Amino acid sequence: xxxxxxxxxxxxxxxxxxxxxxxxxxxxxxxxxxxxxxxxxxxxxxxxxxxxxxxxxxxxxxxxxxxxxxxxxxxxxxxxxxxxxxxxxxxxxxxxxxxxxxxxxxxxxxxxxxxxxxxxxxxxxxxxxxxxxxxxxxxxxxxxxxxxxxxxxxxxxxxxxxxxxxxxxxxxxxxxxxxxxxxxxxxxxxxxxxxxxxxxxxxxxxxxxxxxxxxxxxxxxxxxxxxxxxxxxxxxxxxxxxx
Numbered sequence: 288x289x290x291x292x293x294x295x296x297x298x299x300x301x302x303x304x305x306x307x308x309x310x311x312x313x314x315x316x317x318x319x320x321x322x323x324x325x326x327x328x329x330x331x332x333x334x335x336x337x338x339x340x341x342x343x344x345x346x347x348x349x350x351x352x353x354x355x356x357x358x359x360x361x362x363x364x365x366x367x368x369x370x371x372x373x374x375x376x377x378x379x380x381x382x383x384x385x386x387x388x389x390x391x392x393x394x395x396x397x398x399x400x401x402x403x404x405x406x407x408x409x410x411x412x413x414x415x416x417x418x419x420x421x422x423x424x425x426x427x428x429x430x431x432x433x434x435x436x437x438x439x440x441x442x443x444x445x446x447x448x449x450x451x452x453x454x455x456x457x458x459x460x461x462x463x464x465x466x467x468x469x470x471x472x473x474x475x476x477x478x479x480x481x482x483x484x485x486x487x488x489x490x491x492x493x494x495x496x497x498x499x500x501x502x503x504x505x506x507x508x509x510x511x512x513x514x515x516x517x518x519x520x521x522x523x524x525x526x527x528x529x530x
Contacts, residue, residue: 292317293317293318293319294317294318294319294373294374295318295319295320295321295365295369295370295371295372295373295374296310296313296318296319296320296321296372296373296374296375296376296510297320297321297322297323297361297362297365297372297374297375297376297413298310298313298320298321298322298323298375298376298378299322299323299350299352299358299361299375299376299377299378299379299405299409300322300323300324300325300352300377300378300379300380300426301320301322301323301324301334301376301378302322302323302324302327302330302331302334302347303327303330303334303477303478304475304477304478304479304499305378305426305472305475305477305499305502305503306322306376306378306379306426307322307330307334307499308498308499308500308502308503309376309378309499309502309503309506310322310334310338310345311334311337311338311500311503312500312503312504312506312507313374313376313506313507313510314338314341314343314344314345315343316507316510316511318373318374318510319343319344319345319346319369320338320343320344320345320346321345321346321347321348321361321364321365321368321369322334322345322346322347322348323347323348323349323350323352323361323379324347324348324349324350325349325350325351325352325379328347328349331347331349332347334347335347344369346364346365346368346369348360348361348364348365352379352380352401352405352406352409353397353400353401353404353405355408358405358408358409358412359412361412362409362412362413362416365416366416371416371417371418372413372416372417372418372421373417373418373421373422373510374421374422374423374424374510375409375410375413375417375421375422375423375424376424376425376426376506376510377405377406377409377410377423377424377425377426378425378426379401379405379406379409380401380402380406380426380445381397381398381401381402382398382439382442382479383397383398383441383442384438384439384442385438385441386437386438386440387440390440390441394441395441398441398442398445399441399445402442402445402446402448402449403445403448403449403452406425406449406452407452410423410425410456410467414460414465417463417465419463419464419465420463420464420465420515421463421465421466422465422466422468422509422510422514423453423456423460423465423466423467423468424467424468424469424470424506424509424510425449425452425453425467425468425469425470426469426470426472426502427446427449427450427469427470427471427472427521428442428446428471428472429471429472429473429521429523429524429525429528429529430473430474430525430528430529431443431445431446431447432446432447432450432471432521433529434529446471449469450469450471450521453467453468453469453519453520453521454519456519457518457519458519461518464515466509466514466515466517466518467518467519468509468514468517468518468519468520468521468522469520469521469522470502470505470506470509470521470522470524471521471522471523471524471525472497472502472524472525473491473496473497473523473524473525473526473528473529474487474488474490474491474496474497474525474526474528475496475497475498475499475501475502476496476497476498476499477499480496484496490528491526491527491528492526492527492528492530493526493527495526496526497524497525497526501524502524505522505524509522
């Protein structure tokens with residue numbers, strides 16, 4: 288693929304886990320890819336170096352998805368360095384576990400700010416720079432939507448909000464042929480699930496959790512021309528856990 292044929296992607300929350308795997312897959316698919324990170328420059332720099340070693344191009348941008356100014360700055364830097372955006376992936380999110388009587392206002396606001404407001408603002412900031420026919424992809428959680436878990440009520444409401452959000456955004460952006468879809472993974476081998484992989488694997492009909500690369504495969508599909516007639520959807524990839 289020549290330089291003129293390459294596309295541009297921006298991944299919010301892309302230094303490791305599902306986000307890191309999405310960055311690597313998008314680069315393989317022909318995207319020059321910028322990604323944001325918050326607190327792990329070592330992981331971000333390692334990902335950039337790894338992609339460079341295989342002839343790809345990735346740019347790490349420090350940005351907190353709870354900070355509207357940082358979000359807008361990340362979009363501006365991406366466009367300045369790589370050009371108009373073909374695909375934006377919003378993976379940034381946090382999980383705090385507390386039952387309702389123990390959730391502090393600070394904790395509630397933090398999760399709402401990053402998992403809901405941050406998702407919306409990331410998309411809103413990118414839209415003016417998205418090419419017509421572009422892609423918007425969010426990362427939700429099928430377990431949070433389809434099941435209940437003590438202490439996860441705030442996380443669950445944030446992921447439900449994202450699943451609903453994409454429906455309205457899909458209609459807003461349909462006149463420009465920009466599709467908006469949500470991926471809802473089940474348990475995946477990420478930092479968020481560290482220490483619980485054995486337990487989560489035992490609960491799965493397939494007796495394992497997902498690899499981040501498997502979720503990235505769905506990102507790849509949604510970022511491709513093959514998905515151009517799909518919009519406003521939430522795609523489940525959970526190994527049959529919630530059947």
